[in-house]
Amino acid sequence: MRATTxxxxxxxxxxPSAPKEIVSILLVDDxxxxxxxxxxxxxxxxxxxxxxxTGVEALGHLLRYDFxxxxxxxxxxxxxxxxxxxxxxxxxxxEKTPIIFxxxxxxxxxxxxxxxxxxxxxxxxxxxxxxxxxxxxxVFVELARQTQIIKSQASDLAAHNxxxxxxxxxxxKLNDELRDANSELEAFSYTVSHDxxxxxxxxxxxxxxxxxxxxxxxxxxxxxHLLALDRAAKRMDALTRDLLAYGRVARETVVLAPVTLxxxxxxxxxxxxxxxxxxxxxxxxxxxxxxxxxxxxxEQCLGNLINNAxxxxxxxxxxxxxxxTEARGGRVxxxxxxxxxxxxQAYHRKIFNMLERVGDLQRYExxxxxxxxxxxxxxxxxxACGVESAPGQGSRFWIDLPSAPPSRALHHNGAx
Amino acid sequence: xxxxxQPFIVLLVEDSTDDVFFxxxxxxxxxxxxxxxxxxxxxxxxxxxxxxxxxxxxxxxRPPDIMFLDLKLPHCxxxxxxxxxxxxxxxxxxxxVVLTSSSRAEDQxxxxxxxxxxxxxxxxxxxxxxxxxxxxxxxxxPAMGRESAL
Numbered sequence: 038m039r040a041t042t043x044x045x046x047x048x049x050x051x052x053p054s055a056p057k058e059i060v061s062i063l064l065v066d067d068x069x070x071x072x073x074x075x076x077x078x079x080x081x082x083x084x085x086x087x088x089x090x091t092g093v094e095a096l097g098h099l100l101r102y103d104f105x106x107x108x109x110x111x112x113x114x115x116x117x118x119x120x121x122x123x124x125x126x127x128x129x130x131x132e133k134t135p136i137i138f139x140x141x142x143x144x145x146x147x148x149x150x151x152x153x154x155x156x157x158x159x160x161x162x163x164x165x166x167x168x169x170x171x172x173x174x175x176v177f178v179e180l181a182r183q184t185q186i187i188k189s190q191a192s193d194l195a196a197h198n199x200x201x202x203x204x205x206x207x208x209x210k211l212n213d214e215l216r217d218a219n220s221e222l223e224a225f226s227y228t229v230s231h232d233x234x235x236x237x238x239x240x241x242x243x244x245x246x247x248x249x250x251x252x253x254x255x256x257x258x259x260x261x262h263l264l265a266l267d268r269a270a271k272r273m274d275a276l277t278r279d280l281l282a283y284g285r286v287a288r289e290t291v292v293l294a295p296v297t298l299x300x301x302x303x304x305x306x307x308x309x310x311x312x313x314x315x316x317x318x319x320x321x322x323x324x325x326x327x328x329x330x331x332x333x334x335x336e337q338c339l340g341n342l343i344n345n346a347x348x349x350x351x352x353x354x355x356x357x358x359x360x361x362t363e364a365r366g367g368r369v370x371x372x373x374x375x376x377x378x379x380x381x382q383a384y385h386r387k388i389f390n391m392l393e394r395v396g397d398l399q400r401y402e403x404x405x406x407x408x409x410x411x412x413x414x415x416x417x418x419x420x421a422c423g424v425e426s427a428p429g430q431g432s433r434f435w436i437d438l439p440s441a442p443p444s445r446a447l448h449h450n451g452a453x
Numbered sequence: 454x455x456x457x458x459q460p461f462i463v464l465l466v467e468d469s470t471d472d473v474f475f476x477x478x479x480x481x482x483x484x485x486x487x488x489x490x491x492x493x494x495x496x497x498x499x500x501x502x503x504x505x506x507x508x509x510x511x512x513x514x515r516p517p518d519i520m521f522l523d524l525k526l527p528h529c530x531x532x533x534x535x536x537x538x539x540x541x542x543x544x545x546x547x548x549x550v551v552l553t554s555s556s557r558a559e560d561q562x563x564x565x566x567x568x569x570x571x572x573x574x575x576x577x578x579x580x581x582x583x584x585x586x587x588x589x590x591x592x593x594x595p596a597m598g599r600e601s602a603l
Binding site: 234238242333 | 575
């Protein structure tokens with residue numbers, strides 16, 4: 038699979054803390070003294086102050102800065118304040134920029150002010166009262182700063198959303214790749230199970246034919262070689278089958294549903310057949326409690342545990358197996374108990390590992406995968422498993438699973 | 454063998470020559486008297502059922518009394534053949550026993566839904582074949598074959 042980096046989605050706290058945002062104020066006045074005085078008053082606001090002596094110069098500054106507010110002297114030679122304002126307003130960026138006209142107490146000017154959009158414009162009469170000027174300007178400064186913060190937050194948010202969308206896309210792609218890989222694996226497993234096992238069936242089959250049809254032509258050693266050939270092929274077949282089962286247990290999509298155990302056990306036992314000689318005596322206690330499980334995974338668990346229970350007995354002994362359930366709080370413990378050879382406590386954990394065959398068990402047929410399948414399947418169903426056993430005293434394997442509401446588990450859901 | 458009755462026809466759809474060999478051997482050992490014809494894939498099976506191609510001789514290749522079907526086949530697999538048989542009314546009705554190498558529950562369910570009657574895991578033992586053939590009300594199973602089966 039192609040490697041794709043996946044960065045964690047982090048809330049980048051580029052949150053502009055309000056005091057850091059500096060905005061600009063434009064002062065336009067033809068009298069340097071007044072400019073200086075206003076600058077002195079407004080410098081306390083801690084913002085950038087840009088000064089212009091004429092309307093033309095003011096328009097020049099518009100190219101370089103955004104302004105929170107423009108203080109415009111109405112009475113200027115050549116281009117007066119109103120003319121300048123009209124030109125400022127022509128620029129889309131400054132359509133809404135607040136303008137404070139500084140004017141003498143003059144009715145004509147006052148009338149002309151009315152033509153401007155309310156809110157975007159204010160006026161002050163000369164002489165300017167410092168506190169009033171500062172108060173008015175600071176309102177607009179604050180407004181501009183808030184706008185700026187909102188803007189930068191919006192762009193942060195947009196960038197964040199964009200990153201998130203990109204990561205979603207990456208996740209989506211990974212999911213698709215995973216799904217593809219899974220279905221490839223599924224197809225691969227199927228091919229393996231069919232094509233890899235077919236030749237083994239052939240080897241086993243022809244060994245059997247040789248024994249049956251030509252066995253009399255061979256001496257004991259020749260016949261034992263053929264039997265060994267058959268055993269080897271069958272062992273390889275069992276290994277292949279168990280590895281495939283393990284693989285499937287590991288990647289099966291697991292959705293837990295109520296499962297009634299009795300029919301599942303009947304199916305598992307009939308499938309395994311009377312594998313042991315003499316045939317096992319399997320007792321299933323009535324009224325087994327339903328569990329929350331997954332049919333395929335449970336089949337694998339029960340099949341392997343029952344198979345073990347009937348397999349690991351002393352030669353010639355009829356295997357005795359008892360299956361029962363026990364309520365344990367919100368969980369159900371399924372017990373599979375035998376009277377077999379038992380397991381030394383030292384191995385109780387080890388036996389659930391892959392390909393682990395311990396102590397005396399070496400003498401018995403097996404792949405060493407069965408209990409690994411059980412362990413993995415139980416894990417995938419959110420359960421637990423374990424064993425209580427001692428040599429010569431049989432083994433009591435258990436599986437804990439969430440209990441199912443009895444009413445909903447009335448019918449057995451047929452298959453995985 | 455009964456002289457008057459026409460022989461019981463088994464159609465085995467199987468691509469593996471080894472498996473064909475084991476099947477024939479098991480049939481022989483089962484003691485049942487039957488003629489086993491082999492189609493190597495789904496396409497050949499269709500030819501047989503329609504008496505086309507190398508199975509054109511309708512007298513030699515009579516409608517099977519039972520079919521044994523491998524699922525994984527080249528060209529036209531077992532599922533596709535089952536589907537085709539369901540769609541084609543001209544196809545003679547017969548029990549279909551699926552021969553599988555893996556007992557995958559979903560394969561069995563799918564085959565069952567498509568009309569498969571039962572399942573046998575490969576290699577089928579003589580005893581299993583005998584039980585399978587006797588499980589169906591096969592009126593045409595030659596009496597002698599039945600006798601020897603018991």
